[in-house]
Amino acid sequence: MRGQVVVTRIELADAQPLRIAVLRRGTPAKTAVYDGDEHPDTVHIGARADGADGAVIATSTWIRAPWHESPAEPAVQLRGMAVDDSLQGTGVGRKLIEAGIDHARTLGARFVWAKARDSALDFYLRCGFRVVGEQFMEPASGMPHHLVVRELAE
Numbered sequence: 001m002r003g004q005v006v007v008t009r010i011e012l013a014d015a016q017p018l019r020i021a022v023l024r025r026g027t028p029a030k031t032a033v034y035d036g037d038e039h040p041d042t043v044h045i046g047a048r049a050d051g052a053d054g055a056v057i058a059t060s061t062w063i064r065a066p067w068h069e070s071p072a073e074p075a076v077q078l079r080g081m082a083v084d085d086s087l088q089g090t091g092v093g094r095k096l097i098e099a100g101i102d103h104a105r106t107l108g109a110r111f112v113w114a115k116a117r118d119s120a121l122d123f124y125l126r127c128g129f130r131v132v133g134e135q136f137m138e139p140a141s142g143m144p145h146h147l148v149v150r151e152l153a154e
């Protein structure tokens, strides 16, 4: 039986295998490296099974990047959101979102946004995001996406 799931900062090197396992299955791109991955303001927030030393079972990356509708205001883009298949639907993703939003607030962000796969759109809606604009195809995955944004109170 799995032990406690711990939400924690993780290293980029720990994020990448899970990104590839979950987000690059059957997709045109086989790697998952993002602009800003190594920027000092970027954080990788994940979850470990079985306590702080356990295997990484969820990952998310939070990168400073302007929200196009309000480019002068501080904003953070969420990228590489992935939960291990065996733990999807158990509340881990929502915990990562809340931890990432807390981080975005420390940077003074007014917006957190993402390019959401349509297959995960309801997850973002359940987590307080709203959909903006039309559907688009994202080349790395070859999947339909929408922009989603969550506004943070001042």
Ligand SMILES: CC(C)(COP(=O)(O)OP(=O)(O)OC[C@H]1O[C@@H](n2cnc3c(N)ncnc32)[C@H](O)[C@@H]1OP(=O)(O)O)[C@@H](O)C(=O)NCCC(=O)NCCS
Pocket (backbone or CB within 6 Å): 022, 023, 081, 082, 083, 084, 087, 088, 089, 090, 091, 092, 093, 094, 095, 115, 116, 117, 119, 120, 121, 122, 123, 124, 126, 127
């Ligand atoms: C999408 C993903 C990150 C969500 O994380 P998760 O841990 O499975 O989600 P949670 O268990 O925290 O779910 C939170 C809520 O969203 C809903 N939800 C989660 N995934 C969903 C999905 N794919 N479609 C519809 N609703 C979803 C849950 O039912 C739950 O609803 P509730 O508010 O009624 O409880 C995860 O399922 C995943 O990694 N999926 C495959 C990769 C992917 O699509 N990543 C996103 C790329 S943009």
